[in-house]
Amino acid sequence: MNRKFVCWAAAFVLSAAIVGCSKSSNQSSSEGQSAAPAATKTVDMATAGSISGVVKLDGAPPKYKPINMSADPYCVKANPNPVFPDEVVTGDGGTLANVVVYVKSGAEGYSFPTPSTPVTFDQKGCMYTPHVVALMVGQELQVLNSDNTTHNIHPTPADNREWNKSQPPNAPAITDSFARPEVAIPVKCNVHPWMKGYFAVLANPLFSVTAKDGKFEIKGVPPGTYTVEAWQEKYGVLDQTVTVAASQAATSDFTFKAQ
Amino acid sequence: MREAGNPALHRFAVLTACCTFLLIIAGALVTSNQAGLSIPTWPFAYGSVFPPMVGGIRWEWSHRLAAGAVAILTAILAVYIWVRESRQWVRILGVIAFLLVVAQALLGRFTVKTFLDPPVSASHATLAELFFIVTVSLAVFTGKWWTGDVPQLHDEESPRLFTLALATSCVILVQIVLGAAFRHNAFGIIPHLIGAAVVVAMVFWTVLAVATRFRKVRDLRVAARYLEILLGLQILLGGAAYWAVLAARDAVQPTPLYVTITVAHVAVGALTFASSVFLTLRCYRILKPSHEAHTETSTERALS
Numbered sequence: 001m002n003r004k005f006v007c008w009a010a011a012f013v014l015s016a017a018i019v020g021c022s023k024s025s026n027q028s029s030s031e032g033q034s035a036a037p038a039a040t041k042t043v044d045m046a047t048a049g050s051i052s053g054v055v056k057l058d059g060a061p062p063k064y065k066p067i068n069m070s071a072d073p074y075c076v077k078a079n080p081n082p083v084f085p086d087e088v089v090t091g092d093g094g095t096l097a098n099v100v101v102y103v104k105s106g107a108e109g110y111s112f113p114t115p116s117t118p119v120t121f122d123q124k125g126c127m128y129t130p131h132v133v134a135l136m137v138g139q140e141l142q143v144l145n146s147d148n149t150t151h152n153i154h155p156t157p158a159d160n161r162e163w164n165k166s167q168p169p170n171a172p173a174i175t176d177s178f179a180r181p182e183v184a185i186p187v188k189c190n191v192h193p194w195m196k197g198y199f200a201v202l203a204n205p206l207f208s209v210t211a212k213d214g215k216f217e218i219k220g221v222p223p224g225t226y227t228v229e230a231w232q233e234k235y236g237v238l239d240q241t242v243t244v245a246a247s248q249a250a251t252s253d254f255t256f257k258a259q
Numbered sequence: 260m261r262e263a264g265n266p267a268l269h270r271f272a273v274l275t276a277c278c279t280f281l282l283i284i285a286g287a288l289v290t291s292n293q294a295g296l297s298i299p300t301w302p303f304a305y306g307s308v309f310p311p312m313v314g315g316i317r318w319e320w321s322h323r324l325a326a327g328a329v330a331i332l333t334a335i336l337a338v339y340i341w342v343r344e345s346r347q348w349v350r351i352l353g354v355i356a357f358l359l360v361v362a363q364a365l366l367g368r369f370t371v372k373t374f375l376d377p378p379v380s381a382s383h384a385t386l387a388e389l390f391f392i393v394t395v396s397l398a399v400f401t402g403k404w405w406t407g408d409v410p411q412l413h414d415e416e417s418p419r420l421f422t423l424a425l426a427t428s429c430v431i432l433v434q435i436v437l438g439a440a441f442r443h444n445a446f447g448i449i450p451h452l453i454g455a456a457v458v459v460a461m462v463f464w465t466v467l468a469v470a471t472r473f474r475k476v477r478d479l480r481v482a483a484r485y486l487e488i489l490l491g492l493q494i495l496l497g498g499a500a501y502w503a504v505l506a507a508r509d510a511v512q513p514t515p516l517y518v519t520i521t522v523a524h525v526a527v528g529a530l531t532f533a534s535s536v537f538l539t540l541r542c543y544r545i546l547k548p549s550h551e552a553h554t555e556t557s558t559e560r561a562l563s
Contacts (some may be wrong), residue, residue, distance in 0.1 A: 038401075049456070064511070067511060067512065068512065069312065069316075071314045071315075072313040072314045073313070074313070085511040087511070149311070149313060149314075150298055150310070150311055150313070150316070152296065152298075152299055154296055154299075155372075156374070162374050164296050164374060165299055166298070166299050166300070166301040166305050168305070176329045188295055190293060190295065190296040190297035190315045190319075191294075191297045191313065191314035191315045191316055192315070193292065193314075193315060193512045194511045194512040195294045195511060196511070
């Protein structure tokens with residue numbers, strides 16, 4: 001029995017170690033993603049046009065219960081009125097907020113400089129402001145903490161490097177960037193599990209995020225025909241083909257069906 | 260004649276096992292509250308021993324403090340056993356318990372550093388159960404029942420009850436791995452459901468064997484009763500937990516009901532595993548193959 005028992009225990013430990021060590025083969029699998037075709041042309045702003053439109057929801061939006069913030073007294077105090085999730089935010093006439101509209105394909109031949117202005121993502125009242133941010137590959141992201149409580153910022157990408165950093169009150173901004181396009185990277189706070197947002201990382205600067213009025217405008221679009229995609233976290237994506245003439249404004253509206 | 264047990268050592272082993280069970284509950288609370296990464300640093304909370312106990316930090320930091328306490332208890336137990344115990348294999352098991360708790364702590368660090376990678380998290384959950392079983396075993400081995408005189412009974416049927424109980428314990432362990440893998444998103448529910456059916460069949464077979472072959476042996480009958488009651492409770496909790504998982508799929512945050520049911524499922528799962536191992540150890544202690552068996556002095560004591 002004595003030897004038998006020790007052998008069993010050793011076998012258990014070995015099995016657990018094997019399972020534990022089987023990780024991480026997929027963590028670096030995205031490192032060698034194929035690069036986009038070589039971009040040679042630059043955008044001539046004199047002939048560039050724009051794409052604008054409105055994103056709407058066809059049907060009734062989901063009804064949400066107020067978020068229970070009792071896990072952190074600061075969050076309760078910071079929100080005297082009920083706070084609802086930002087998953088589906090609609091305006092008058094069913095206009096839809098937090099939709100990323102971007103040129104998905106057709107602009108591969110152009111080279112675009114990475115915007116030098118950082119994108120800010122704030123934690124305010126134990127919610128993310130804005131709920132969805134869009135930025136270009138390599139563009140600096142600044143994460144702020146305007147709250148008097150500790151948050152952790154944890155993006156969970158599929159094709160980019162995952163990170164998780166804590167940010168106490170009055171801590172300096174956390175800066176980072178993403179190396180590959182990815183629409184969209186969920187970001188969450190594990191201290192306050194209701195805090196969920198998204199980073200949409202795009203290959204070019206031809207994108208816009210809708211406000212509550214559902215409106216978007218993508219400027220600086222060179223003449224050509226493009227596939228424009230609208231992404232919404234609950235309802236998925238819609239694609240449209242849009243042609244932009246030189247120095248002209250093209251219009252493209254999107255309507256998501258409520259589930 | 261066997262040596263007398265050490266009551267103080269036994270009590271300390273029982274204390275360690277009980278604290279380990281509480282630690283499993285603390286770990287389950289971390290997972291159910293989605294708080295596993297609320298403290299990105301390890302072992303301290305961004306350099307502090309006293310982080311603000313709000314939100315997910317409460318669960319994660321409490322788990323780490325409880326783990327530290329259990330590690331200290333286990334270290335003391337290992338030394339205590341080494342000093343006071345004459346059975347070499349028990350001393351080795353005490354050392355194994357300490358090595359397991361250290362390995363479990365390192366695996367806990369690994370879960371934080373790999374952002375809850377499913378295989379790592381599932382391994383952490385599985386190793387927790389194995390460590391718990393070792394502490395329960397140490398409590399059994401240092402107890403008066405194990406060290407005292409017990410009847411030696413024949414088990415002439417095939418498969419032997421000890422073999423059956425051991426197989427049941429192994430099946431439950433596999434089921435725990437499958438459950439941990441489902442809980443940590445390594446794969447879906449189907450393997451865990453198949454595992455549940457196998458566990459039910461094996462437990463039924465084992466309990467039936469106890470009832471038919473050793474109905475009058477109270478030590479086995481009671482252990483089998485624990486096992487069947489806990490399994491019944493666990494099956495009910497399993498159904499409720501799956502319902503809770505489905506109901507919480509679109510929830511913006513973990514609900515108290517979801518947390519309560521899923522944590523209870525983990526806790527009763529650990530107790531079911533422990534009760535199966537307990538029955539296995541009792542079978543080993545009491546039952547001998549017919550060619551080895553001989554009756555010792557206090558056979559009657561075990562018979563009701």
